[in-house]
Amino acid sequence: MQNSLFQFVRQSLGWLLLVVFSILLLSSTGAQLHSRLLLMGDWLYGDYYMLRADLPAPSCQREFDIEKRLDELESAASADAGLDALFDDDASFDREASRRSLEKAQQLCQDKYDLYEESSSQITTSVKMFRSIEQAVEFFSLIVFDYQKFLIVLVLFLGAICATLSQHHISFRPIKTRFEHYCVQSLETLALLGLYIPSLTFFAQSKNAITSPLSVIFAWTVVGAASVLTFISLVRLLKPSDTLQSDNRSWFAKSISMLLCIPIYIYMLLIAGFYFLVIEKHVTGISIYAGQLFEQAEMFLQIGLYIWLGMLLKRSRLGQQLFNVIRPWGFSPEIVAFIAVVMMAVPTAYTGASGIIIIAMGAIVYTELCHSGARRSLALAATAMTGSAGVVLRPCLIIVVIAALNKDVVTQDLYSSGLRVFGLSMALLLLILLMTSKDKFTLKPWSQVKSPFVKALQDLILPVMIFIIMTIAYDFILDAQLDEISAPIILPVIMLLILYFERRKGRSAPECEGSEIITAEPLPKLIHAATMEAALHIGALLMLMTFSFALGGVIERTEVVALLPSVFDSVWVCMAMLVVILVLIGMVMDPFGAVVLVSGSLASLAYTNGIAPLHFWMVTLVAFELGYLTPPVALNHLLTRQVIGEKEAVLAEQEAMQASGWWYKHERILLPMTVKAITLLLTAFVPLFVKTL
Structure with a gap:
């Protein structure tokens, strides 16, 4: 019953996270579309910036009798002449200067009416329809931009709730025994309680300074999410799984094993909590430092999109198709491992953070290396290396962060140097692999390679064409290049199209060891499954990142x-x-x-x-x-x-x-x-x- 309830909650959170991802894609595309709509409006209607809103009708009087107005002014001036004469000997009324002033005011008023009438005549039904669309796109994009902090809190804690429900947080080994369960869940509950109290205290201390409704929503969301995580951990503690084993080992052996089961973020949270709450007695310290993540909301939302992209990629045939190009040549396992690391460097760079590509492609890379005859230890080593090989390549997000925080370096120089460092690293990898290889370097004859190799290349035509067409379309229509800024928006759209056309042609993702891919899923179900899995990894990875900031605060x-x-x-x-x-x-x-x-x-x-x-x-x-x-x-x-x-x-x-x-x-x-x-x-x-x- 408990597992069924948790599964239902996870599925519901998966749908909610899918809605959030859809909003992010639409809003980012909408921001790019809005700038193009402004240019299009200027091209279609001339000075479109003047037509974006109805000008208010002028309130001035454009036709009046100047001579009559002058007489009125002169009469008023004569009434005040006695008082003015006490201070100014030349206090007489200057009729000609007043005439020029009135004529100028009348002309300015006429100009306002001319502009108003010209603008009104140009605001046709077509203009009204166009600007309604343009302003709706602008409104949606701005709303999402204003709520970015709220969205990153939502993405982080939806993922954290899923990861906590599934006990999917990153640790050295999973929980297997009841002893490990009670110890780990007790520490997790204690640590999360240590997060909830500072969050509530921080909100209570700063609520008088909160003036924006968005800030109130944001603060309550953080407090609510921390309380939900604490509650889930407490329920997990009190209701252990029936599959847990008993442990008859010595207390020392059980304790060592238990320490390996504690999620890494809990270690970080306990260290930060002990320092801030016990040593410094700075109750809100954790909230202040962990809250630095929310100040970089856009960047961490991109990480969420990249993880989602990775889970979509995992459910496509793209990984298998790439290895199908290599397989016919009959390379030794060491050469296949080298090619795999080099090949995965590109998606690693595009996925922005170390480890995401392991989550997405690790099972496929490991399985293909084992199929090529590689030792399991070699396959594990190469799979681990795929997670960080491309962090120095364009358009990796880490380099963008470095350039943003340090004005002494620019992304262009970092990427150029990174390419050379990557080349050095791969040359060393190849050299060491050749030195430790147990097999000689061999190649199959072209006659044996040709047929399967050509077929493998043909299978890549569809994803390559989709990639090229969508990249050109984004560039031409939205003026968005596939760079470090646009990549997290463009690549998920491309991946969704690849999955759609794969399903249209009756293709399905491969079943591979260590993977839970369902090969005949319809597209909506597949996307939801990818989103649910992404939620687990987002929760695990972003919780780790969040409390890295808190640990950094302790070090600082x-x-x-x-x-x-x-x-x-x-x-x-x-x-x-x-x-x-x-x-x-x-x-x-x-x-x-x-x-x-x-x-x-x-x-x-x-x-x-x-x-x-x-x-x-x-x-x-x-x-x-x-x-x-x-x-x-x-x-x-x-x-x-x-x-x-x-x-x-x-x-x-x-x-x-x-x-x-x-x-x-x-x-x-x-x-x-x-x-x-x-x-x-x-x-x-x-x-x-x-x-x-």
């Missing part, structure tokens, strides 16, 4: 960075110190929260010690990539484990333990870390060496 207020010297004796020592700190930050924080923290603390330290801003931020991005892949957290590995399933992850661990050689036993961790560590060292220190020459 403890002034840990201030313990470092402001000036180092050597730029080499400074860079070495920064590399270590940046990797540590990347290990425990999401990229967006980490960028905010680094911008306000370490960036100025680097500049002061002679490290160029562009160089520093390239090092930062590569250090974050290494952090995502480095234990104990290793977010990309956690996401990979989540998408392939716990059963397959256990099989991979068992297979690795049976492998010969230390490298192959730990290849899942060592391969990504080695590639990124060497890339980081070269990126950090080679420019310094060149500078000293």
